[in-house]
Amino acid sequence: MSSTPVRVRFAPSPTGYLHVGGARTALYNFLYAKKTGGEFILRVEDTDLERSTEESMRMQINDLKWLGLKWDEGPHPETHADMGPYGPYRQSHRKEIYLQHAQKLVESGRAYYDFRTDAELDAIKERLIKTGKPPQIEAPETLVPLTEARARLAKGETAAIRFQVNRKGEPEKREYVLNDLVRGEVKFPSDMVGDFVCIRSNGMPVYNFCCAIDDALMKITHVFRAEEHLSNTLRQMMLFEAFGYASPKFGHLSFILGPDKQKLSKRHGATSCNDFRLKGYMPEALCNFILLSGWSSPDGREILSREEQIELFTYERFNSAPAVFDDTKLLWMNSMYLRALPHEELWSRLQPFLKEAGLTIPQGDDVQWRDHALSAFKTSMQTLADAPKLFEALDDSKFSLKPEATEVKAWPDTLKVWAAWKSELEKHAAKYITEPEFAAIQDRVKDQTGVKGKQLFQPIRVAVIGTPQGTELKVLVPLLAKSSLINRVDRCLKA
Numbered sequence: 001m002s003s004t005p006v007r008v009r010f011a012p013s014p015t016g017y018l019h020v021g022g023a024r025t026a027l028y029n030f031l032y033a034k035k036t037g038g039e040f041i042l043r044v045e046d047t048d049l050e051r052s053t054e055e056s057m058r059m060q061i062n063d064l065k066w067l068g069l070k071w072d073e074g075p076h077p078e079t080h081a082d083m084g085p086y087g088p089y090r091q092s093h094r095k096e097i098y099l100q101h102a103q104k105l106v107e108s109g110r111a112y113y114d115f116r117t118d119a120e121l122d123a124i125k126e127r128l129i130k131t132g133k134p135p136q137i138e139a140p141e142t143l144v145p146l147t148e149a150r151a152r153l154a155k156g157e158t159a160a161i162r163f164q165v166n167r168k169g170e171p172e173k174r175e176y177v178l179n180d181l182v183r184g185e186v187k188f189p190s191d192m193v194g195d196f197v198c199i200r201s202n203g204m205p206v207y208n209f210c211c212a213i214d215d216a217l218m219k220i221t222h223v224f225r226a227e228e229h230l231s232n233t234l235r236q237m238m239l240f241e242a243f244g245y246a247s248p249k250f251g252h253l254s255f256i257l258g259p260d261k262q263k264l265s266k267r268h269g270a271t272s273c274n275d276f277r278l279k280g281y282m283p284e285a286l287c288n289f290i291l292l293s294g295w296s297s298p299d300g301r302e303i304l305s306r307e308e309q310i311e312l313f314t315y316e317r318f319n320s321a322p323a324v325f326d327d328t329k330l331l332w333m334n335s336m337y338l339r340a341l342p343h344e345e346l347w348s349r350l351q352p353f354l355k356e357a358g359l360t361i362p363q364g365d366d367v368q369w370r371d372h373a374l375s376a377f378k379t380s381m382q383t384l385a386d387a388p389k390l391f392e393a394l395d396d397s398k399f400s401l402k403p404e405a406t407e408v409k410a411w412p413d414t415l416k417v418w419a420a421w422k423s424e425l426e427k428h429a430a431k432y433i434t435e436p437e438f439a440a441i442q443d444r445v446k447d448q449t450g451v452k453g454k455q456l457f458q459p460i461r462v463a464v465i466g467t468p469q470g471t472e473l474k475v476l477v478p479l480l481a482k483s484s485l486i487n488r489v490d491r492c493l494k495a
């Protein structure tokens with residue numbers, strides 16, 4: 001038995017960066033396509049010309065690439081040219097298709113030209129509200145006959161094209177039943193909506209209209225999308241029916257809430273993929289985290305590779321209850337992924353953060369040094385953005401005697417300790433000093449100067465990092481070349 005190949009889509013409106021909620025929708029659709037051997041389509045819903053921008057589309061495409069969610073059809077990831085047999089993939093390039101479809105509805109009598117002005121429509125809504133009825137627009141008592149409507153349009157009048165939910169002679173109320181893959185059976189009475197606009201009087205098609213036509217023409221089989229679209233589904237079902245198109249299966253995903261149980265928004269801090277990228281989160285960790293914000297693995301496992309995610313993914317495991325965005329868990333997950341990265345990869349991912357902080361760490365080209373430094377530091381890092389404050393101590397150009405060192409500098413024994421430290425360093429033959437060698441050097445400085453405790457350790461600390469506070473010296477000293485340590489103590493002696 002051959003079944004229809006799965007085709008799913010992610011259909012963002014390019015009105016800003018990709019939000020984590022959108023990223024989750026994209027991830028679920030992507031995983032479902034991979035799991036079933038289907039196709040994952042990217043469709044840009046940019047008919048809202050006031051809010052959609054070219055720049056937002058570019059940003060969202062970049063965010064999807066960053067997350068590693070590769071699409072099979074849609075705008076090409078680099079050139080943005082259409083890629084695939086069902087294009088164009090940007091709604092703003094499909095206007096003709098929508099207008100032709102609207103004409104079909106008008107001709108079949110399922111839609112009508114509505115010449116009423118905004119003021120007239122507002123007055124109707126006001127009257128409805130006053131009589132306690134929902135402000136839903138219905139067709140006027142007598143429709144303008146099609147030939148007359150066309151003649152008026154030809155003369156320059158404008159009219160919207162409205163879908164007529166309830167035609168004369170049809171039962172006033174029908175029930176539409178959606179078998180939602182997440183929410184189960186959802187019943188919509190047809191009078192939940194009034195006659196809705198398909199094409200605005202300015203000629204622009206409306207989201208619900210475009211979306212239904214595109215899902216049908218692009219042969220979409222399953223739609224996983226945010227719960228806020230549930231109320232659109234009735235209109236879309238009516239459109240599928242009117243055109244005689246097969247409806248995809250729908251699954252409406254539960255909301256993602258902030259810790260205060262309100263819908264996740266900018267108020268809660270970082271919410272876009274770009275925010276998280278800049279804060280040093282890694283795409284694998286973010287994907288793994290959002291996977292679990294609305295879905296769970298059958299055995300409760302939390303860290304899942306992309307391959308495992310694909311293998312385990314089924315829509316039966318979506319949670320219909322809202323997910324709460326847990327920053328602490330995301331941070332934990334990121335640190336787990338960070339520690340598991342091969343050092344070469346981790347080092348390369350740290351570069352933009354080190355560069356941004358103005359750090360130059362040429363030692364990093366030495367594989368052994370790099371391994372040593374990353375082993376020492378990575379357990380102190382939860383995000384990539386934690387690197388600069390750890391690596392700063394290793395950049396010679398950043399060394400200076402900080403104001404916090406003033407007191408230590410003034411101690412009577414400090415100069416003596418610095419001189420002995422320098423001479424011990426000079427006696428050391430190798431380029432680097434190991435941790436036990438450093439302990440032995442400290443002991444010799446103590447013996448030579450007769451200084452001990454705080455009076456000994458603090459001056460050495462200042463001679464290495466310019467301040468009495470910071471990462472433990474036994475971690476830092478082995479990562480600094482002898483020449484660099486000598487140079488630093490020299491600068492202290494001169495100060």
Ligand code: GLU
Nearest residue numbers: 011012013045211225229
């Ligand atoms: N363009 C819609 C949005 O960005 C998505 C519509 C859909 O998935 O059906 O919210």
